[in-house]
Amino acid sequence: RKEVEQDPGPFNVPEGATVAFNCTYSNSASQSFFWYRQDCRKEPKLLMSVYSSGNEDGRFTAQLNRASQYISLLIRDSKLSDSATYLCVVNGPNYGQNFVFGPGTRLSVLP
Amino acid sequence: DGGITQSPKYLFRKEGQNVTLSCEQNLNHDAMYWYRQDPGQGLRLIYYSQIVNDFQKGDIAEGYSVSREKKESFPLTVTSAQKNPTAFYLCASSIASGLKEAFFGQGTRLTVV
Numbered sequence: 001r002k003e004v005e006q007d008p009g010p011f012n013v014p015e016g017a018t019v020a021f022n023c024t025y026s027n028s029a030s031q032s033f034f035w036y037r038q039d040c041r042k043e044p045k046l047l048m049s050v051y052s053s054g055n056e057d058g059r060f061t062a063q064l065n066r067a068s069q070y071i072s073l074l075i076r077d078s079k080l081s082d083s084a085t086y087l088c089v090v091n092g093p094n095y096g097q098n099f100v101f102g103p104g105t106r107l108s109v110l111p
Numbered sequence: 112d113g114g115i116t117q118s119p120k121y122l123f124r125k126e127g128q129n130v131t132l133s134c135e136q137n138l139n140h141d142a143m144y145w146y147r148q149d150p151g152q153g154l155r156l157i158y159y160s161q162i163v164n165d166f167q168k169g170d171i172a173e174g175y176s177v178s179r180e181k182k183e184s185f186p187l188t189v190t191s192a193q194k195n196p197t198a199f200y201l202c203a204s205s206i207a208s209g210l211k212e213a214f215f216g217q218g219t220r221l222t223v224v
Contacts, residue, residue, distance in 0.1 A: 032210050043201055043215035044154070087153070091209035097161065098144065098169070099203070099213050103153040 003027065004102035006088050012108045017078045021105050023071040023088030030092040033064055035073045037084040038104065044087055047073075078109045113138050117202050117216035123224050124189070124196065132187045132219045134202035140214075141207040143185035147171060148199045157200075160185055161207050189221065197223050 006023045013019050021035075033050035048055065050062040050071055061074040071088055088102035115136040124130045134143065142161050146154040156169030160179040174193025179185055185204075189196045199220050205213040 034212055041199075041220075043218050045215070046212045049212060089213075096159070096167065097142070097207065097209035098156060098159055099205070099209065100156075101146075101154040 002103075003100045004088055004090055006086075006102040007105045008103075009105035010108060011105065012110060013078055014110050015078060015080060017109075018074065018076050019078055019107060020075075021073040021086050021088070021107075023073075023102055025069050025071070025088075025090045025100075027090075027092065028066075028069060030069075030090040032091045033071050034089040034091075034099075035060075035062055035071075036087040036089055036101075038087055039084050044101075047086070075107075078107075080109050080111060083107055083109045115202060115204050115214050115216040117200075117219050119219060120217065122219055122221045124221060126223055127191045129188055129190050130221070132189070132200055132202075132221070134185045134187065134216055135183055136185075136204045136214075136216075137183060138204055138214060139182070140204035141182065142205045142209070143179070144203045144205075144213065145169075145175070145177065145185070145187045146201045146203065148201060154201065157187065196221055 004025050035047040036044040037047045038044040050064045054063045059076045063072045085104040085106045087104045091099050118133045144159045145157040155171050158177045160166035176188045201218045202216045203213040
């Protein structure tokens, strides 16, 4: 089983749609959680950290369920500029304090 | 501006040659990382360093070597022993605890010719 798993994608949605990404992680000792976005042929960039209480940044909402070892990202009112690959990332002492990346889910927002 | 800089952006290597990819950061981060990304694939950890003069192998270290003589610098050498080196190489840094996000350089795209 992979350490971090994500929806395989790709997701093709119309502008204005709401889209949800799911991620599960295997090690319950994981401590920190992040969503990154990666544009084609570019480096990953932090979208948002994920906190136990859940957090929101504009159109983006992240949730963490430690009991189920599940992380989610919701994008509301999708824009063309949201088209990218979304990476789920975890870190913790079980990984030697390294960042473990999921394979990513690609999103295409269509006009 | 604070950040992490990789060079060169594109690199071409002949088979049998060693090449070194540069990674420099001025974020005062203790931890630095090298990842490899193949087309359509996720990031795989090559080497990491949590402190100067110390580094550890990641999941795919064979055919690669690193050094960490200065806090700011973490160069990666792709040796001739790496059988399939063509890939996108990403360097990142973070505070040592991993409780805050990692910052990435712009990457080096290595092609074997």
